[in-house]
Amino acid sequence: MIVFSLLCQRLIAAEMTLPTQLIGVAHAFLEERVQEYLVTSNTEGRHEIQINDLDPRLRLPLCDKELTAAQQGVGSPVGRLTVRVRCEGSAPWTVFVPAEVHLYRNVVVTTRPLLRNATVDYSNVALVERDVGRLTQGYLSDLDLVVGQTLKRQVIADQILAPSFLQAAEVVRKGDQVVISAGAGRFDVRMQGEALSSGAMGEQIRVKNLSSQRVVKARVTAPGLVEVVL
Structure with a gap:
């Protein structure tokens, strides 16, 4: 049976x-x-x-x-x-x-708590393996792309840094004395100016020409240096 x-x-x-x-x-x-x-x-x-x-x-x-x-x-x-x-x-x-499906990659995490507006450097971040399929806010996998940026919010230790947590660090602040570079072709004229707003690399800010008192928009190209394209 x-x-x-x-x-x-x-x-x-x-x-x-x-x-x-x-x-x-x-x-x-x-x-x-x-x-x-x-x-x-x-x-x-x-x-x-x-x-x-x-x-x-x-x-x-x-x-x-x-x-x-x-x-x-x-x-x-x-x-x-x-x-x-x-x-x-x-x-x-x-x-x-x-x-x-679990996909494990090395992602950028903080090695200690950091306050809002803190600047990220190599001493406070590291690459650690995580399952990125669970990271709904996104992640970053290159330390060089993170270092030098500032935090928009406070974070804890071992916090995975999502792109939305970061912003480019300001290299020119409102009130700074800057050099205005105005060029056309091979000619480059430089003059003293005052930043009327803050900005990171590549951003446009308002700058006052201290000679003419004229306010122009210029692109931040380096700390203390902005460029006006003629």
């Missing part, structure tokens, strides 16, 4: 698509998608694919065609997502397989 029961179970399984097959198809699809994403986005990092076990009571007819898979929705294949596994055979069916 026991042998007969086991035989029946095997016959039923041979005519069904097992949950383990669905997981295998989803995993293979995600592995290919992640590898493609890393190459096309020029992204470095290690990844892990996690697919939870499906309901063992799931009963689907054996598909007479090769199963197909696609990512549900749009976006990168990182984080929580759903894989649509489909049979397009004579008895079609579709199953949605939940999964999570």
Whole structure:
């Protein structure tokens, strides 16, 4: 009787698509998608694919065609997502397989608490591996792009620095004496001026020419130096 029961179970399984097959198809699809994403986005990092076990009571007819898979929705294949596994055979069916792809990269984090308006330097940040699929506010992976900027908000130690936390440091402050460079072609005229607003590198600020008392807009090119294009 026991042998007969086991035989029946095997016959039923041979005519069904097992949950383990669905997981295998989803995993293979995600592995290919992640590898493609890393190459096309020029992204470095290690990844892990996690697919939870499906309901063992799931009963689907054996598909007479090769199963197909696609990512549900749009976006990168990182984080929580759903894989649509489909049979397009004579008895079609579709199953949605939940999964999570962990992508681990080195990201910039603080090494100690920092106050608002603090300047970031190499002594207070470091690169630490984190799962970037969970970083909904974004992240930065290059220390050189962070150092020299100032914080818009107070942060704690081991805080992942999102781009929205930072702003370019002001190299010219309102009231500073500056040199105004006005050029056209190979000619360059310089004069003394006063900054009427603060600015970071590349920003435009209002500057007063101390000789003519004329107020102009100039681009910050270095600490104490602004440029007016004629």
